[in-house]
Amino acid sequence: MHVPSGYGLHPQNYIAPSGHYPQGPGKMTSLPLDSQCGDYYSGLYMVPTQNMVTPNTANQQPGAQQMYGRGPPAPHIVGSTPGSFQGAASSASHLHTSASQPYSPFVNHYNSPAMYSANSSVASQGFPSTCGHYAMSTVSNATYPSVSYPSLPAGDPYGQQMFTSQNAPTVRPARDNSFSGHSMAISHPSPLPPPPSHQYHQQQSLSGCNTLSWSASGLPSTQDNLRNHTGSLATANSNPTNTAADSLSCPVMQNVQPLKSSPVVSTVLSGASSTRTPPAANRPAEPVASVTQPSELSQQKGVDSSSTTSSASPVPNSYDALEGGSYPDMLSSSASSPAPDPAPEPDPAPASAPAAPQPSKMAKPFGYGYPTLQPGYQNATAPLNSGVPPSSPAYSGFQQYAQYPGVNQLSSSLGGLSLQSSPQPESLRPVNLTQERNILPMTPVWAPVPNLNVDLKKLNCSPDSFRCTLTNIPQTQALLNKAKLPLGLLLHPFRDLTQLPVITSNTIVRCRSCRTYINPFVSFIDQRRWKCNLCYRVNDVPEEFMYNPLTRSYGEPHKRPEVQNSTVEFIASSDYMLRPPQPAVYLFVLDVSHNAVEAGYLTILCQSLLENLDKLPGDSRTRIGFMTFDSTIHFYNLQEGLSQPQMLIVSDIDDVFLPTPDSLLVNLYESKELIKDLLNALPNMFTNTRETHSALGPALQAAFKLMSPTGGRVSVFQTQLPSLGAGVLQSREDPNQRSSTKVVQHLGPATDFYKKLALDCSGQQTAVDLFLLSSQYSDLASLACMSKYSAGCIYYYPSFHYTHNPSQAEKLQKDLKRYLTRKIGFEAVMRIRCTKGLSMHTFHGNFFVRSTDLLSLANINPDAGFAVQLSIEENLTDTSLVCFQTALLYTSSKGERRIRVHTLCLPVVSSLADVYAGVDVQAAICLLANMAVDRSVSSSLSDARDALVNAVVDSLSAYGSTVSNLQHSALIAPSSLRLFPLYVLALLKQKAFRTGTSTRLDDRVYAMCQIKCQPLVHLMKMIHPNLYRIDRLTDEGAIHVNDRVVPQPPLQKLSAEKLTREGAFLMDCGSVFYIWIGKSCDNNFIEDVLGYPNFASIPQKLTHLPELDTLSSERARSFITWLRDNRPLSPILHVVKDESPAKTEFFQHLIEDRTEAAFSYYEFLLHIQQQICK
């Protein structure tokens, strides 16, 4: 819209209703053609250039607002208000869009309505005299000109700036009125509900307070700090003098503002370390400009700051959570890998914070230097910041204020340059791997935080749901190839969330060309249009979207929850249905051959089902059915009205048919009594069976027939190799080859039967979940296909027996409880979209890929994770941000069609160092693991292992070649990659990939299945378990969860050297906990925690900690409970005595140690070094 042709399409600016026009893009502006992408960031960041926008402070007092436009940038129009005003604005904006040569028409346009001719003329000339201009503006308050007139070419800094003044005093009051009509929100703080008020307040203060907010923007923690100050700020805003000052020409303003803000700022600075330094800011010598207000903020303000801010959204959104700081989300998102501080203290950017390994850095501007970021980006820092290098605490309190507003751009662009020479951030600190002994941090490794503007960071998707292996996306494929790192996404889309904004509206706003859902990273060009952040198309904002149901205000599309949260859920209309939403349908297909009865799982299953029958997700339409099979197939007629369940036997397994198709799947509530009868009878019905055959294939075909009309979930329990009918399998495992170091065969399926069946099921929206409970080889590689392609899940209980192996039995019981009661989504599809230029090329997980970016998921469950490999097809040079969006459309168990949308936004970088700085090593490892699984199936296991080692070798040597000054004898890794070799070694010692150690084929295949379908958090624990010493738990550093004190012992490295005979250690492997008790462990501990007098009396198989009333017992239990609560599948606990046979299980997880067949960590490093030198 108002974008001059050069800017073309991007709308980047939000319109600030209030009449701020942030304008345009910084450098990019100079390119005439960068139509779309170009500045899209600027829109997002809103502040792209240092325009100074003054905030509109108190409502009534609109001062003159000025913007300093920087480049030929787009003038923005802001049409903020409803009503007549809008009309004018929008029309104006249209005009602009169309105008290929922006300015003149522009000006005219403005002139005409306004009496601004004077202004405009000034503007057009290019060098407005500030004073004059301002004077004008103040005088001419009556009109609402929202114009920046950048007339000059970007090259000349002075020329670039233009002043626009817009004052809309007259308009505003009117607006206020209109608002008041709409909502009571107008008067400031009053409407706030008490708890949120704080936050909103804060927000408000942000939006309301120009400079302050700015400074804040650079600093993540600011907001917190600001809270304290809100009051004062608010008053400040409302104070006419201030506003006036703001509205006045810059010099004045600056003086004023610093005063106001200074206290706040200083606190902020000291508290927080910002990742991004405003380049301009750091150079005191340069005149730095004036006040900028982040356009986003201004945007948030809405028409009038008080009204908008005061409206607290009732929906608990992630925003709140983030701000609160104490939420887990916050923790994970804010803390970054290197030195995460688990404490809630807001330290969002530890990466930069740990600052300065070299003291000299402190003095310099610090932060992630992303030279590529345009000044607009940097603008995020406000004028206040200008003097302050946010990242180094040393600077706090020491602020320089910009003296010369005019030079803003210049300084910022210089700042951009200066960034290049700025010292490396922490994540790039070279680490000599061979010398650093304690590579593993003491606290859990968190996901790195993308280096984004604070506002975006706050809005960004939680790393628990959505992670990218590189948080800085390389600009070109060539750069990516140079870095030798995998690029991909790790998704956990259906995660259980405690807070999720659910949006019901008739129209779901989506981009018309790429169908992207509206999200926080789109840019609003004006009130009426938004620009898609994936394809850059400009779309209309539908009428309905203008009204914000949360605030009950009109005309603030940017404040809708869709635009405030990167994870939202829509209730979809009938447009999103191919058929009426299906009911929840569950079918259980149970193996009742001799083998199965012997293992005794039926008792556990029926018991769990009876307990959880009422908790099965579903509505009144829920249907359930049972089938059992041995060499024949048994159906159960549970039709309402029967006195007892009726068993129907079909023995023709070559041509299976359904005896009574209508009465096999019955309504859960209508036939509950019959179902209960059946469940009670089932365990004993087959006790004397002599049938050893298993006709799994025909049973599955029958199940498919039964399910095809509706779709739903089939749970298959199987205990042996299928030996009859279709899909019969032979034993392919040669036990003598289990520990072979050479070829591991038979990782792929033996037959396509199960795959085809799964594809058929997937087409009928049926997922098949497999529970394999076998004591012998059952060819999981073939059986798993039935779940893999139908989006099911796989559970494997090796050597299951209900009495001989109680821990497996207990695990089954707990898994079943979770399985039966967890959320479920039916007939789902997931589409992943990404910014133009990126493309997805391989997907990992359990699903069927229906088209290039569409995954068909018959069922989706909260424990399913996915991975996607990406490639860069077109250079991303004309954008500074890329976004990824996953949309999961599913039918909830209540029969609602819902869409869950996650959006992730990441910066683009052009230098190799920045790429390395942004590596998310855990995500990279998980993606590599997925790729390695594919490789071992399609090629061979040894190929996959080589590929893993090569991944380390390549990336480290590529890094080594970028670092020139290092001696080549050492193995150097950037700090962000320092755990990479360790994790790869851990992968090589995983059951899935290890060689030389005896591994049963099914165990190996199961480990591979888990790698493929587990979400990142769980997978990481499986790859690299956490080891804690628990015999000396203290309350130091403990956290409080629900009134319980949970001690936080430090992580130990996975090496026997850390184990002492005097200690007791807990190893958390994700699905299993081991407690290892040293031989000479303190008897007090054994007695207090385990309840046995001494080491010798501890039994070999202990799977529970007794509830003892001692302090250490309480601590240990609360710690373990806390660990358990963090994951969906309750792990089983093994107490392992030193010297017990079970200890090999424990020791195989000590991956830093040498085994007969594999390197120790140090040897592995030497091996890598050798490879690099070759």
Added chain:
Amino acid sequence: MAFTFAAFCYMLSLVLCAALIFFAIWHIIAFDELRTDFKSPIDQCNPVHALVLPEYSIHSLFCVMFLCAQEWLTLGLNAPLLFYHFWRYFHCPADSSELAYDPPAVMNADTLSYCQKEAWCKLAFYLLSFFYYLY
């Protein structure tokens, strides 16, 4: 005798070659449709499967004919493709009923582009040999 067995072979293979060209074009279209999301891989792969076997057998057929006709040069030209077909046939996953194109895997961008490239190459080869037979 002008009309030798070799000449007959060439004439027959000319006709069959036209069929093969048709198959190759059909493949290309099919993969292109997949790429542009017009069809589901399952729907698409089934007809593709149906064509793979005839294609392989036709090609083997005229290889055998050339062998009988002792046209060594022509046979030599066709041999690489023949071996490639055998390799595909015996090397494909699991049951050989499921030829070459695996619905779940085909959407993988690498596989898809590989398949497409393969189809183009075959098209070129068949075209060339068509003119060769003509001559």
